[in-house]
Amino acid sequence: MSRTTADVPARRIRIPDLQQAKQRHERWAMLTSYDTYTAALFEQAGVWALLVGDSAANTVYGYDSTLPITVDELIPLARAVVRSTNRALVVADLPFGSYERGPDQALGTAIRFMKETGAHAVKLEGGVRVVEQIRKVVSAGIPVMGHIGFTPQSEHALGGYRVQGRGGDAADRVLADAHAVAEAGAFAVVLEMVPVDVAKRVTAEIPIPTVGIGAGPDCDAQVLVWQDMLGLRTGKLPRFVKRYANLDSVISEAVEHYVTDVRDGSFPSEEHAFTGGWS
Numbered sequence: 397m398s399r400t401t402a403d404v405p406a407r408r409i410r411i412p413d414l415q416q417a418k419q420r421h422e423r424w425a426m427l428t429s430y431d432t433y434t435a436a437l438f439e440q441a442g443v444w445a446l447l448v449g450d451s452a453a454n455t456v457y458g459y460d461s462t463l464p465i466t467v468d469e470l471i472p473l474a475r476a477v478v479r480s481t482n483r484a485l486v487v488a489d490l491p492f493g494s495y496e497r498g499p500d501q502a503l504g505t506a507i508r509f510m511k512e513t514g515a516h517a518v519k520l521e522g523g524v525r526v527v528e529q530i531r532k533v534v535s536a537g538i539p540v541m542g543h544i545g546f547t548p549q550s551e552h553a554l555g556g557y558r559v560q561g562r563g564g565d566a567a568d569r570v571l572a573d574a575h576a577v578a579e580a581g582a583f584a585v586v587l588e589m590v591p592v593d594v595a596k597r598v599t600a601e602i603p604i605p606t607v608g609i610g611a612g613p614d615c616d617a618q619v620l621v622w623q624d625m626l627g628l629r630t631g632k633l634p635r636f637v638k639r640y641a642n643l644d645s646v647i648s649e650a651v652e653h654y655v656t657d658v659r660d661g662s663f664p665s666e667e668h669a670f671t672g673g674w675s
């Protein structure tokens with residue numbers, strides 16, 4: 397197995413670093429994180445940006461979509477990730493219902509995330525339809541990451557988990573969304589489940605970095621949900637997930653061992669106990 401040393405910067409990644417990486421054609425990795433241990437491990441391993449995604453609805457809270465998660469449920473997770481890192485750029489997802497009413501609502505929610513978590517940027521879903529929200533949040537000095545293509549918060553309007561931008565008109569709409577988000581002042585944009593050629597053209601045309609998930613190899617960066625790529629998620633995985641580890645079996649085997657040790661009395665042994673007292 398060949399592995400290059402992770403490129404861990406000595407200071408916090410800033411938005412201009414991502415811009416510069418695009419110009420230099422240097423790709424970077426983003427990963428979700430929702431807690432202190434994974435945040436510290438991921439940035440140490442060279443992940444430049446951590447996303448406190450509303451996918452926490454699925455991976456932390458056990459909902460079956462991202463629609464139910466609230467700002468109050470996401471904020472403590474974002475705070476934990478910020479506290480545990482000093483290199484990665486931390487981006488917090490604005491959950492469904494917290495920005496759709498308009499620019500004022502979006503700014504109010506974004507301000508809560510910035511004040512209460514210390515996150516460095518927020519992300520919200522949608523293209524042309526949310527440009528006013530993006531403009532307003534950006535004008536307050538809060539960096540915004542866009543998210544277009546398949547936008548899970550609108551799964552019911554989109555007809556389920558499906559590729560967006562297949563066919564000329566649909567591809568044109570994704571391209572228009574990308575330009576709209578960039579022109580509104582976003583510093584980067586997630587492209588989720590769009591065909592390779594659409595992602596390639598978007599990446600070439602817009603001035604800001606594209607972060608792909610199911611968008612092929614030509615994006616400026618990639619993002620995945622950590623439980624998917626490390627093998628905690630059970631059931632059928634989306635096509636865009638590559639499983640880099642099988643933490644499910646690591647954890648199951650270790651916990652089964654612990655349970656057996658407790659039942660047969662081999663844990664705790666002397667080395668894990670304290671002597672003294674009356675003896």
Ligand SMILES: Nc1nc(=O)c2c([nH]1)NC[C@@H]1CN(c3ccc(C(=O)N[C@@H](CCC(=O)O)C(=O)O)cc3)CN21
Nearest residue numbers: 451454455462548557558559621624629633634635636
């Ligand atoms: N654990 C987890 N991973 C994710 O990637 C993720 C979340 N949760 N929650 C929020 C959204 C929802 N996302 C999803 C969820 C499912 C599919 C999926 O089932 N895709 C299938 C069907 C594609 C098709 O039929 O066109 C696939 O094979 O990719 C895709 C994206 C991405 N996000």
Ligand SMILES: CC(C)C(=O)C(=O)O
Nearest residue numbers: 428449450451586619
């Ligand atoms: C899948 C990524 C892009 C996301 O929005 C999330 O994890 O919530």
Ligand SMILES: [Mg+2]
Nearest residue numbers: 449450451489
């Ligand atoms: Mg999300």
